[in-house]
Amino acid sequence: MKSVCIHTVGCKLNYSESSFIAKKFTEKGLVLKPFGEKADIFVLNTCTVTSHADSECRRIIRSVLRKYPETFVAVIGCYSQLNSNQIAGIKGVDLILGTNEKFKIVEHIEKILQGDIKNDYKKNGNRAEIYISDFKSDFIGEAYSSDSDVRTRAFLKIQDGCDYNCAFCTVPLARGRSRSLPIQKVLENAKHLIDAGYKEIILTGVNIGDYKVENGSGFLFLMEQLERLDIERIRISSIEPNLLTNDIIKFIRFSDKFCNHFHIPLQSGDDEILKLMKRRYNVKMFEKVIESIKSKIPDAGIGIDVIVGFPNEGEKHFKNTYNFIQNLPVSYLHIFSYSERKNTLSSTYEGKVPAEVKKERSKILRELSIEKKIRFYNENIQKVHRVLFETWKNGFIEGWTENYVRVRGDSKLLRENEILPVLLTKTNENNLVECKLIN
Ligand code: SF4
Incomplete structure (x- = not known):
């Protein structure tokens, strides 16, 4: 019996896709091996959100090849999609699949399941075979998975790609335009998770507020359908502030299943920087969304994403961000250091922020995040x-x-x-x- 090890770098969406791919392998009779153990096939599902993610992927590939040179190595996902040549430059990599192609990995590998994996497949002079998505079709790979190995919380993919083109983001390049999984498929996959005993489903995707139903309705309609399922809890992973409408907030206020927890990307608390980032809101609009949540659902937990060190972020802009967040009733922050990505608009901007400044700003915001979290936790004591x-x-x-x-x-x-x-x-x-x- 052949064995496969699947390892993932990146976001929850990637993890849910890896789980789904793992399920496909086991359906074909392959045995799953934990990361670090010898397997016939090693699959790395990659991320390219920062240059650090790219180098981490390369490091993992090299270390697996060093330890197990006979293993068939497939590198799939976002980094493969955008930088297949860099990966192909690593001697010993056998197969490279982009973001849509990765869902066909079992078919690719099936060809080689019969024989001596590495030697049979490498007929083209020891070079990796590469299949990259052109995103011409509306294909969307489905996925659902567990948070970890415990069967409590599961991620359910509802959407992929993004049409927004924020100045810093490679996601539209790596995952293509926004596509929604057909609603019947979403409900079917949710039922699989319920049957498997999960108590909480976390809706995931790249821009889930942009979910579109075939009948012309949107994310709220999907929420209404999910509410009818026999699941105890549903959580929204992250939603763009301009798509978090009052109707969605009201729906959550009266829902028995949707959690009173929101995660909303702010990215900067300064209008000049938001404009340079090409975000679709300003500080005032963001504040209104938070006010709306807190007025309707006072004990809601609210997390926000912030990027520090975006080009042209001076002391004044950072101070505005800090003061804005300090006065906002949010409960935690996810802080990211700006990382320049090839082919993005912001990579052409001047006014780069030095690494030490980014580090210092991250530290300041991490301290603010801890303060916010403790304050929020204390508000919940005796409840x-x-x-x-x-x-x-x-x-x-x-x-x-x-x-x-x-x-x-x-x-x-x-x-x-x-x-x-x-x-x-x-x-x-x-x-x-x-x-x-x-x-
Ligand atoms: S909305 Fe999110 S995923 Fe889409 S381009 Fe902007 S940052 Fe990237």
């Missing part, structure tokens, strides 16, 4: 929340509330993969919230 508990480790079990507070308990009555009502008692030194089970 009852429903927590989806994950796995026992060292005498404790952790889980998330609906509004995204990380909770820890040690009562033997707390059970894995169950949503239980608990009283949040205090924040501990690890920034986790202790809890007591409510009967």
Whole structure:
């Protein structure tokens, strides 16, 4: 029996796609091996969001080839799509598949399943075979998966690609234009996850607020259909502020299933920088969205993405960003250092920000994020929340509330993969919230 190891770099969407691809391999009778173990086939599902992601992918490929030179190596996904030549330059790589082609990896590899994997396949002078997507068709690869190996939270892909062309972003180049998975497929895949015992589904994609139903309606219609399923919880992974409408917020306010947790990319709290980034909102509009959430759902958890060191971000712009976020009732920040990507608009901009300045700004925002998180966690103390508990480790079990507070308990009555009502008692030194089970 042949074996395959699939390793992933990048976002949750990539992880869900890897899980789906792994399922296809096991359906063909291959055995899955954990990363680090010898396998007949090694698949790396890559990311190209930053130059660091690119070099990390190259490092992993080289280390696998060094350790297991006989392994058939397939490199798939976003980095393959945009930089296949760089990957092909690594001696020993056998197959390179772009973002749509990666869903056909089993068919590609089937050709070689019969024989001596490496030697049979390499008929063209030891060079990798390359298949890159041209995005001419509306093909969208489906995917759903677990958050990790625990069967509690699963990611469900509903959409891929993006039409926005923000100045810094390679996603439209790597994943093509915005495409939505047909609604029946989404509902079917959600049912597979429910049947597999998952308690929480996280809707994922590149720009999920842009989801389009075949009947002309949009993301809210999909939410309404998902609400009818027999699932305990649904969470939205990340949504663009201009697509987070009052109707969606109101729907979540009255929903029994959708979590009162939002993750919204801000990127900068300065209008000049937002304009240079080609984002589709300004600071005032963003503030209005946050106000709307908080007025309708006061205990909502809100996370935001911020990029530091975008070209021309001076002290004044960074200060504006800091002050804006400081006054915003958000509960945590994801901070990214700007990384210049080939063929993006911002790579042509002048006014590059030095690496040390980016590092310093990241540090300042990380401290602000911790402050925000502790404040939000403390606001939830002495309140009852429903927590989806994950796995026992060292005498404790952790889980998330609906509004995204990380909770820890040690009562033997707390059970894995169950949503239980608990009283949040205090924040501990690890920034986790202790809890007591409510009967
Ligand atoms: S909306 Fe997001 S994915 Fe689309 S171009 Fe902008 S940053 Fe990239």
